[in-house]
Amino acid sequence: MKAFIFPGQGAQFPGMGKELYETNQKAKALFDKADEILEFKISQTMFTGTAEELKQTKVTQPAIFIHSVAVATTQDDVHPEMVAGHSLGEFSALVSNKALSFEDALRLVFKRALAMQRACEINPSTMAAILGLDDQKVEEICASVDTEIVVAANYNCPGQLVISGSMKGIEVACEKMKAAGAKRALPLQVGGAFHSPLMEPAREELAAAIAGTQFNKPICPVYQNVNALPSTDVDVIKKNLIDQLTAPVRWTQLVQNMVKDGGTTFIECGPGKVLQGLVKKIAPQADVASL
Numbered sequence: 702m703k704a705f706i707f708p709g710q711g712a713q714f715p716g717m718g719k720e721l722y723e724t725n726q727k728a729k730a731l732f733d734k735a736d737e738i739l740e741f742k743i744s745q746t747m748f749t750g751t752a753e754e755l756k757q758t759k760v761t762q763p764a765i766f767i768h769s770v771a772v773a774t775t776q777d778d779v780h781p782e783m784v785a786g787h788s789l790g791e792f793s794a795l796v797s798n799k800a801l802s803f804e805d806a807l808r809l810v811f812k813r814a815l816a817m818q819r820a821c822e823i824n825p826s827t828m829a830a831i832l833g834l835d836d837q838k839v840e841e842i843c844a845s846v847d848t849e850i851v852v853a854a855n856y857n858c859p860g861q862l863v864i865s866g867s868m869k870g871i872e873v874a875c876e877k878m879k880a881a882g883a884k885r886a887l888p889l890q891v892g893g894a895f896h897s898p899l900m901e902p903a904r905e906e907l908a909a910a911i912a913g914t915q916f917n918k919p920i921c922p923v924y925q926n927v928n929a930l931p932s933t934d935v936d937v938i939k940k941n942l943i944d945q946l947t948a949p950v951r952w953t954q955l956v957q958n959m960v961k962d963g964g965t966t967f968i969e970c971g972p973g974k975v976l977q978g979l980v981k982k983i984a985p986q987a988d989v990a991s992l
Contacts, residue, residue: 702963705781705797705970706980707769707790709950710762710895712973713755718768719748721775728771731803735767738807743767758821758892762789762814763807769793769971770803772992779992783931783964785924787976788855788896788950789813791942797970798919800938805914809907816906817946821893823902828854828865828891829875833884836862836953842877846870854896856953858982863889865897896949904946911939929954931962956983968992 721728722744732744746754747764755761770793786794792810795801831839836853839862843851849870855863864874875886894900916939922931925941929951932938967980969991977989
């Protein structure tokens with residue numbers, strides 16, 4: 702079975718989408734529509750902006766979403782039989798399986814980005830990548846920092862987990878990870894503690910926005926970050942999309958479940974090839990490609 706997978710925040714790069722815009726009429730129409738919906742020229746920031754400009758949350762998330770959907774929807778002869786997205790990428794996945802329209806999903810992504818930025822300003826926080834420890838050990842160390850909020854946030858692949866929490870909590874946890882034998886415990890250059898309880902204000906804002914958005918019966922299952930399970934039930938999809946902001950991204954388990962359910966070819970749609978690398982580490986037998 703063919704799976705479309707969609708990247709999340711961090712996949713952006715200067716010039717993203719420019720060639721697609723100039724060579725594909727369907728893509729051009731999507732970029733123009735995005736500029737109209739967002740009421741600023743995000744396409745120009747994507748095509749000519751600096752890496753620093755692309756790192757702004759209000760730009761990063763919609764930019765990756767627009768690029769990813771443009772790649773996926775301009776392929777007339779390739780259709781997914783299952784879909785998934787890493788964090789933000791779940792919205793792109795829900796457009797590719799027809800659960801959301803491009804326009805509605807873009808509005809949600811933009812509201813999500815602004816809500817997450819506001820949550821970051823309320824509670825200064827960060828994330829760190831932990832390499833070389835098993836998941837259970839990382840979870841135990843996070844739980845041991847009991848005076849601060851620190852949680853496992855992204856289960857990216859075996860031996861690679863991202864933690865999320867308060868500034869002090871991440872600092873303490875990184876020292877404990879190194880002492881426990883982690884190959885690396887590296888604080889990330891991000892604006893806040895995504896996929897942690899510190900995103901609760903953003904979760905509440907997103908819940909209100911999703912409640913007012915039309916979702917449709919998808920054409921194929923989406924494997925969701927929160928529980929790594931497939932769904933075609935609109936109410937379940939909406940709930941998991943909301944809960945995702947404060948819950949971990951279970952990418953390792955998600956890919957394992959897709960393979961177990963018959964996924965053989967994983968096609969990354971969007972900027973970069975990070976997810977292809979993760980899939981090969983999780984399921985070496987799978988075929989990977991990009992559009």
